[in-house]
Amino acid sequence: MSTHTETARETFEQDWQDWHDAHERHRAGPHGFLAVTHLHWLSSEATRLEGTPGTWSADDDVVRVVLEPGESLERDGVQLSGSIALGPIAERGGINLVSGDTVIEVAKRGGEYIVRPRNPENTLLQEYQGTPTYAPNAAFAVEGTFVPFDQPRATTVGAAVEGIQHVYEAPGEIRFKLAGEELALTAFNGYAPGSLSVLFTDQTSGKTTYAANRSLSVTPAADGTVQLDFNRAVNLPCAYTDLATCPLPPAENRLPVAIEAGEKIPYERQDQK
Template identity: 85%
Template sequence: MPLSTETAQESFDADWQEWHAAHERHRAHPHGFLAVTHLHWLGSEPARLEGAPGTWSAEDDVVRVVLEAGESLQRDGQELNGAVTLGSIEERGGINLVAGETVIEVAKRGGEYIVRPRNPENGLLRDYQGTPAYSPDAAFAVRGTYEPFEVPRPTTVGAAVEGIQHVYEAPGEIRFKLAGQKLALTAFNGHAPGSLSVLFTDQTSGATTYAANRSLSVVPAADGSVQLDFNRAVNLPCAYTDLATCPLPPAENRLPVAIAAGEKIPYERQDQL
């Protein structure tokens, strides 16, 4: 027997609340991006970095850190001392080192190496009060069709940090209809196997939602059908901190409709409106 409209809405709301609570827990992890205290770009000249032990440099696709007496790092439980060589790291990849309560992220972004200390006592994390979001609305959960390209298309996009670009392999696009309009979104490969990630802006961007980007994860079925639930559109790290290198959406993903669903501008950024 089909659910009544009221019961279906209650179930839809409950599912969203459960999902968003889990997403908030993940976001507020003690060593998540809210814990990032600094963003250091490495060069060939050795330098001390605030928030991390040692003297750091990067050259010939290798990161080097020299730890003085009394300084140490741990990698996968193994203590590192003296002169340490790390590399190479693939683009958008990274490794985590540990120094006391701090996790030291070493990563490659836009062809350059970065170091980002993550400390659970960082004020952004300590004072985090959650992210505002629209009330779930089933009208923004629509069906679409994933259409793979014959050959994945390299797609260059900008970044939240000036001076770097990201290049993604776009395997296809998602076509759907919303607010009476036929629309399409270029999709990138997601983190989970078989998933896709969509970066987009819409007519709420810069007004009630973060101006630069939002992200939506989708999983196509075997027949190419997808569920686009924009109630689950989330902010990227750059919505909270200037220490993030998030990609911007490709030009074709700037939607000409208002998607009043999903996460809104974080409280931390609302004073910048």
């Protein structure tokens, strides 16, 4: 191996390690997804929810919280008391309230309102060991092309929990070649402006990688060129906890090749393969 090639490999591996370390720190944050203690679905009937103060209900696209004397919540540094109206909240949107050490996420998923308390003392977070991965391999970092659809397509997919569906806007597909095969992935709009999110499964799914989905974020260049580095394929929250409503990939994103790169089945799920 030439010195230049060896240096390039070492740089590639170090860049991946730096990215992975940062991703792990974010995932293990004190109020990240590993801190979720409960998943509550709201109805029009006022109900007390474990892990939160007050009684909660949702009706006519408004969440209502009624706090008893001595109970309080905080939103953006402002103390709230009595009867509180929240919303409407956009689909896949949410707000955070604070109660002591707990952050209470109020969100909308599949057209329904949910409440998820997040407490840093949650056992899943306290016992988190990190996520196993494949060793970084430049063979799984390939160039693709983003090909926009004539019109963005509303794409309905299932979810990690039964009874709800997610609808995403798909602006186009990413075409690429891997393991000698011409492949394509439907892409959804990402969180960051100009970015795309790809949900997929492959021939490792349910064997060495999480069965339901993995995710990869990319940003096309102005000419449509996309760098697909599957070493940075990550698990969604549903890989760690049943208190998640993660989307499943569209059917066309079930790849016929083995993507032996990126994150593997979490230790917490390895007895559930």
